[in-house]
Amino acid sequence: MAEIVLQNIAHSYNPQATDKTYALNPFNMTWVDGARYAILGPSGCGKSTMLNIMSGIVTPSEGKLLFNGSDVTAVSTSERNIAQVFQFPVIYGTMSVEQNLAFPLVCRKYAKDVIEEKVREVANALDLVPLLKKSASKLTADQKQLISLGRGLVRDDVSAILMDEPLTVIDPDLKFRLRRQLKEINQKYQSTLIYVTHDQNEAMTFAENIIVMDEGNIVQVGTPAELFERPQTTFVGYFIGAPAMNFFECECVDAQTVAFGSAKIATQTNLEKVKTKNLKLGIRSEYITLTNSVGGNTLRASVQNVEDMGNNKLLTAIFEGNSIKIKVKREVEVPEDIVFLKFPAEHCCVYQNEKLL
Numbered sequence: 001m002a003e004i005v006l007q008n009i010a011h012s013y014n015p016q017a018t019d020k021t022y023a024l025n026p027f028n029m030t031w032v033d034g035a036r037y038a039i040l041g042p043s044g045c046g047k048s049t050m051l052n053i054m055s056g057i058v059t060p061s062e063g064k065l066l067f068n069g070s071d072v073t074a075v076s077t078s079e080r081n082i083a084q085v086f087q088f089p090v091i092y093g094t095m096s097v098e099q100n101l102a103f104p105l106v107c108r109k110y111a112k113d114v115i116e117e118k119v120r121e122v123a124n125a126l127d128l129v130p131l132l133k134k135s136a137s138k139l140t141a142d143q144k145q146l147i148s149l150g151r152g153l154v155r156d157d158v159s160a161i162l163m164d165e166p167l168t169v170i171d172p173d174l175k176f177r178l179r180r181q182l183k184e185i186n187q188k189y190q191s192t193l194i195y196v197t198h199d200q201n202e203a204m205t206f207a208e209n210i211i212v213m214d215e216g217n218i219v220q221v222g223t224p225a226e227l228f229e230r231p232q233t234t235f236v237g238y239f240i241g242a243p244a245m246n247f248f249e250c251e252c253v254d255a256q257t258v259a260f261g262s263a264k265i266a267t268q269t270n271l272e273k274v275k276t277k278n279l280k281l282g283i284r285s286e287y288i289t290l291t292n293s294v295g296g297n298t299l300r301a302s303v304q305n306v307e308d309m310g311n312n313k314l315l316t317a318i319f320e321g322n323s324i325k326i327k328v329k330r331e332v333e334v335p336e337d338i339v340f341l342k343f344p345a346e347h348c349c350v351y352q353n354e355k356l357l
């Protein structure tokens, strides 16, 4: 395993073009040895490009890639010791499950008894023992994907295991179990796992750290809680959470207060040096509470809709033409026409030009 550092990496698929567009804009990133990451972002934002640069499938147009401090930018894919699992399983159909798992070790001329032991250990971890003698071509899509993963795990010399939407072909019921297995494997083998997905739930339940990307940029790196509590950009606020974070245009009133329409909302953001232009107030629907009357940080809104979400209710209310989403516990009584909404100052985020202040 290794610490992987991406230093001033950038990539353009058409470097000769005069107005070259970057699939990845210049960035720096350090992947800590043994940690579990998810790369999350909409289609085309550069997730696979980043992964392929690490494995060596793509050579970056700019920047350096370091494994444990040594420059591997020009080192071939096979010499980098990276295991990559793709969206669709790559297996050798003519071989048995056991032979598939052993293949990376056979290629590297490991001793027979070492191979047997390693294959058995990995087959145990992935629940593949009953299938070992079966032909790989006879398996279901998710079993095949487990083999792709297993081939990455049999080698104890891999620097990282990179997975590009590996559970797409897998039955939703099995996804949950597989994600848990991946977590256990990460803990047991201390292997750095980097997992690409565009599904926020998958990212949130799998990773300790999430890299959120948009249009070739890393927009935030953080724990699931950090992304939820303090989205660094409005994009992250929209992209993470269900429903998306509420955002309202607002103006600066004094050092900590903004005006949202006729309502004055105190925040914990220092607004002293802030120009009034392009400001937004952001608050999660989970943090808005219902109160009985007007007071500090409270606004009077009309109820438009209440959706039953099982354990929660999702209320949509209108305040001076703005639609506000509020998530409350099932047992909370929601008035039929008028609600008083409290915006706790500690949960109010202020954004200037879409960036958190």
Ligand SMILES: Nc1ncnc2c1ncn2[C@@H]1O[C@H](COP(=O)(O)OP(=O)(O)OP(=O)(O)O)[C@@H](O)[C@H]1O
Residues within 6 Å of the ligand: 013, 023, 041, 042, 043, 044, 045, 046, 047, 048, 049, 050, 198
């Ligand atoms: N081989 C290629 N040649 C030219 N452009 C490419 C190539 N591969 C990707 N791109 C472009 O680079 C950008 C980033 O693509 P990438 O595949 O990294 O995105 P992604 O986040 O993995 O998307 P998805 O979720 O759809 O897999 C996109 O605009 C894409 O069209």
Ligand SMILES: [Mg+2]
Residues within 6 Å of the ligand: 047, 048, 049, 164
């Ligand atoms: Mg991709």
